[in-house]
Amino acid sequence: MEALRAAAEEFASWDLLKTQHKDTFKCTRLKDVQNEIGLIQSQQLATRTMMNLRRVERFLKGMEHLEAVLVTLSPHDAPMIMAYIWGPIRYLLKTTHTTEKGMDNVLDVYEQLGCHLIPLYQYTDFFQSVPQGEECLYHIYQEIITFHRIAYRLFSLPNKLWQRLHRTKWTALRETFRHLADSLASHGQFIQNNGWSHRKAGATVHDDIQWLSPRIPMGTMTGNSAEAEFDYYRRTLNESRSNFEVQEEDRVRNMKERVLNWVQASSKTQALHKTFQCMRICPGTGRWIFKRYSKVNDWIQLEQPPESLLWLSSNRGFGKTVLASVIIDELRDLCHTTRHSIPKGSKVYYFYCQKEDPDSCTYLNVLKGILHQMIDNTSYLLPFFNDKVVSGGGPALAEADLAKIIMGAVLEFNPRQYILIDGLDECEKVEATQIARFFVKQAERFDSEIKQGRMRVMFISQPMPELVRDELTQGDDPCIALKPTDIAEDIRAYVKKRVIEFSTPRGTRNGFNLEDTDVAQIEGIICSRSEDMFLYAHLAIEYLLQQPDKGELREKIRGQMIPEKLEEIYEQLIGAMKSELFRLSDGEKQWQKSKLLLGWLACAKRPLQWHEMQAILSYNPINQTVDFDNRMLRQYIRTYLGSLVHILDGGHIRIIHPTARLYIIQNSHINQQAVKCDLGILCLRYLCLPCFSRNYDERSRKREAKLGWFSFQDYACSQWYTHIHTILVDCCNFLLFEDHDKEYQTKLGLALDLFIQTHGHDLEQTLHPGLGQSFVELAYFAEFPFFDNLRLVCNQIYIHQESVDETMRNLVGIPQIDNALQQNRTTIENNLKPSDKVFSGDTVEEYYGSNLFKCKRTLCRYFYLGYDDKKDRDEHDKRHERPYACPVNCSSAPIGFSTNASRERHVRLYHTELHDGPSIFRGLSRKSTPGGFTCYICKRQFTRKINLKGHERSHFDDRPYACSSCGKKFVRLNDCRRHEKNHRRKGA
Template sequence: MKRIQPLLDGLERYSKVVEVLCNGTPYLPWIWAPIKLMLQLASDFTTAFERLISAYSQIAENLSRFDRLSQAFGGNPEFQQVLAVVYADILEFHRRAYKFFRKPSWKCFFLSSWGRFDNRFKYILESLARHSDLVDREANALSIAEAREWRERTTREAKKRETEMAAAQYRHVLSWLGDRTADQDAQDEQDNRLDQLLGSCYPNTAEWILTRSPVKNWLRTQGNKPTLWLKGKPGSGKSVLCSKLIQFLRKDGQSSVLFYFCSYASATSKQSTRILKSFAIQILRRHQNLSSYVYDEYVLSGQTPSMQALKSLLPNLLSSIRGPRMVIDGLDECLDSEQKEVLKDILAFSSNVAYGSCPVLIVSRDVRHINAMLSKKPSLSLNNEESAVNAAIGSFTKQRLLEMQTRFQELDIDRSTMEDFEKQIVDKAKGMFLWVRLVLDILEDDVYNANELKTAIDALPAGLTEFYERIILLVKRFSPQNYDKAVRILEWITFAKRAPKKFEVQDAVALTANNNILSEDTKLPETVLHLCRPLVEDGPDNTIVFVHFTVYEYFLHESSGPFLHRESAEYNLTLSCVTYMLQGMSLINSRLSEEERTVNVGKGFHGLHLYAVEYWLEHLLDYAQARQVMRVSDPA
């Protein structure tokens, strides 16, 4: 009490003046109560208590001059305004302090957050000092008006500086986490992937998932059995169901959902690090005020965003947000060596008693490494939801056929026949949305009369593998030139170090051992990518991707031949990259005018350049390794 006695004395003097001017109205309890509350909140945390006492000492210095003024200002409206401003400044301090202390896990973020608070507190003290000085000097109305204007101006300046400092710290933190260029593209790819999945979801095909007991228990869990495994066969719609759960959690507003879609196209030996980085970035994007903590504790201290640093950072960030939940889809698309590591790291957050549990949803196929770690966790298998999945597939099929109605009306197919076709498709789908989607794509493009439609449905392939085999047979019937283009397109989608852009694949395929110049005569149109449909589709951010991970697996599996060979694929990718870089020398060719070089860039003759520069060496090394493996396995 001795340390805050000056504040109490100053407030008592101030109260005498205020009570006279306000005819005894008790305004001071609105100050006494916050003081008591602040001291109680900080009492068990020494650092916070010391900072608070120090702040009260500085406020007390500006309240020592009011004891002789209780009679002097009874009828002076200008000085009443000064006293009101002093009152407002004290309340503003407590408003901001209370807002600070009521944040979750405020002790963890105290030093960094209080540093930002100090910046605004400095202007509150300056305002108190200036207005107290006016009272002490019995200033005139003009000085009081000037002081009021100064207070408004400095408040705006303080807010502006605070905003600028917060923005700068936020940028530094994102840069530290690597949220620039490739990492920024990766994060945007996650958002785009979610939008793509939600856009592909037809009404009444995914809502059923919210009615299942394991999912309902996971949605409302607050720490009891916080992990759920959603599993199913390939192409059964797991990712779409996952996206609907994310959308539901966002609309519900009771949780902060963090999500990550794993992809074969970005499978690396650092997948666990990428996932934790993505989660940290998602939190900071929605709660930018936390960036001051990361900036002070990690960036300024010179730490690197290593796995160890992320494991210490993420729990603190999770503790500061409301109802955090993690959703990871497609874990089976990660490298086998990574699946165990990712699960080990992620599951640690679901049961960290230091900050409370964070419910985790894992969505994947039932593969060996994942099953070994999740077999005893609560789960929902789509294989056991045949009725719900078939009903959803039926709804999807009906809506797709309705979209094709104009075409089928031209074929003069009656409603009963169409219903029979719907039933055949659902029965043959065996719970695979992907199979239905691919089949309908082919029916829409390749059927020209009712008899062809009936024949095509009767001859539908059984399962995805047989479907892929039929597509490859069609590809093999292409002319030699188109077959070569199709194979190279598939090689780029399969072996590129990231999901390739459509224009990158177009240009890469145009460059061969017999053609090393990209020009208006040799450049390929985007329609060349149609050679590989329906196995490929437009991906996020103008990329070209396989319609499903199983296509990627099929091309590399022995059951397809394998259809694609790593050695020849890496040779072709290396050749395209190196050839492209050589052509890039024209950018510094003095024989070409600056206008000609600019026109060539505008025409897209250098679109693959960035990829080639970044990855050509990796492809060359992969080619050398693949060639060495082939020599060892086939010494003849």
């Protein structure tokens, strides 16, 4: 009985069992269950909703037999043990009887389990005389308790939530219920087989159940055979449970993988967080936020904080992103310990907005990033997620509305969640507004409708007064303006930690061997000049570390010649990097390569990966060859890019800060217009390689694939036309008036000549009538000798981009290049692996990265990111099979829609100017007055501010007016009132 008593106590101490239910369960008896059933039957009879409650009868009788046996074995313990059977039965019936499907499913499972129960009371002597007999009772009890745990966890959720989850969750549990029923059958069969000689057929507990006649076993169990039988029973039971658990783990893992692949969130969030953690080199960095700002502590720990939303702000370079990583780690630690007031099961979700990365600065991608974390950390809701994917989610998550529905279920399920979004100012205004509005509304909804503090949101950004004013409720005070003095100690600790590096060998020189007074002076100068800019402290140290010798270093610090402004320090950093490179052999050549790399990073149309930059360096546009073996850089990346970049896993490179990008394209070392021209010319010439021309033989394709010739094709094929447009818009004056001896005019002209010679037969020769309107800048090039070729290329770009066919827009736009691209990729996929060796020590991964299986659609980010497995790529391709595309290439719907209605709804919400087209009837002539109020999203004008507000709410599906009768919500108050009148008419 000790095992049974322990099982009951374990259920009673279960952390998901609510205190009020525990108190009720422990004093519930069989008569209470019978009374509850009688009450339910009376209610159903009165409302003419009778259900077949006899389905639970056999289960109740089976449990009555179990109780009779336990009373015989231990009269003192039996009531407590059985209370945790009777209590959950009563609770489940009482909770589900208000919903037909819920109660029907519970009764079905009770019937399924009851069919495999035997009249245990007839085998009382067996349990008394055979020492191992009680083990069978324990296993039967455990199967029932397992079912009650499963059912209680679902039906103890808030009423609306469990009704939303019930169908999908119960369907996913069918195999579990079948396993429990089969296990009960095994236990019963074992008792019947081995307790036959002890059975008393006349033993009864006053039931009229027609029990199945037991199969008469052969022979009688002796002492030795009993032990052997029990060993076999245990072994079979353990194998059955183990096999079932393995199957369940596989099922859950596959389901999670399918749902996460459907979400398609950016994979960089975790890598960024790890990078920011590594930047916290000093213990205690950022801990001041918890000591100086009580609002933050209250937001974290109070059961009902004064504010569920906090908005932290400070100037650029403060170190806000590192501070965000500190808060995230603190929240995670608190959620995983029981020493604090944070409820068990609380979750932390976060996102780092990055202006440099198009995957990290849009509303939809922020939702995807947080939803990915929710799905990954909420396995219980996987059936609900999977149902949304299967029943209408389409091949991939492409709509913010569906993401919000799924997130809503997670937010209601968790006891508490913290959501932190860093860098909101890195997003465009429209995107930032949508992000802020959604999470603010969610926090307000939870505070008013569910429970204050259940959902807590924190934004961290530069000051955004307009957004704060527009999106926060008047009277709220969630904003915390961080002070320059807040990080003074962190900066000092950081500088102290890093001055050690002045005694450490670095690059091509030894340590500086500084005296204590020099070290103290470095600390003093940097700390005093940093003010509220952690970025300055980091860059100043990097600048001093790049000094060539101790003499120059001491001259800088004793003369206080450290630059005071960021742009000055960037200039000096690049200058120091130049000096360091000149110490290498062929220093001038190395410096030119460094400038090329920095320019490409700053002017590329998307983030470049290291192997793509190596491909550009390895490409010789004059000889039209690619030579990785002799031309790729063998030095570490930082040798050429210094302290101006972050290097993430997978070869992803990010410029250290937006201010660094701004300086790179404005400094005296790098000519922004020249770099833009070079990239456009490079793409044109690269696409004229033999591998993109006609009659390219397969033997050459296989040989050159292994040599890395196709490494730059993903970028060139998807971005060539954007670089041509950039040349038109940004580089006209540079080509016309800059003093460079017409070098770039000649280079561009030759590149266009080669492109026309190679692909001219695929270009449309008839000029489109709309070309001049869309490419206005083209007229400025009329005097150039290459004008005809440029116009022909622009005409092809225009026709391709104006295509109404979304499939066509996802091609390169030139048939010969499209065919060559697919053939090149097929050759790579079929013949190469990332680990394959090339030449003596290089690998295919160094030439192409680790993901060789790419999406074929140029507008998809997996066109260049790719997958490491063909199966994953093929699954991704299926998600693109959505026939209805957004008429505008927008970030809210990158893949398209499965139905035309979904597309129309998207256009109505996000592209109002396309939805509100002109009437098919000619309107009466009337005087029109220009509107004085303009929508900042679609630029539509209104004469009344109230109409503008209603219109803006339609962009975000914001419906603040709810019907008092049915709860349906509306954008406009008049619409709500009109709807309520319909209720009143029906009532009348």
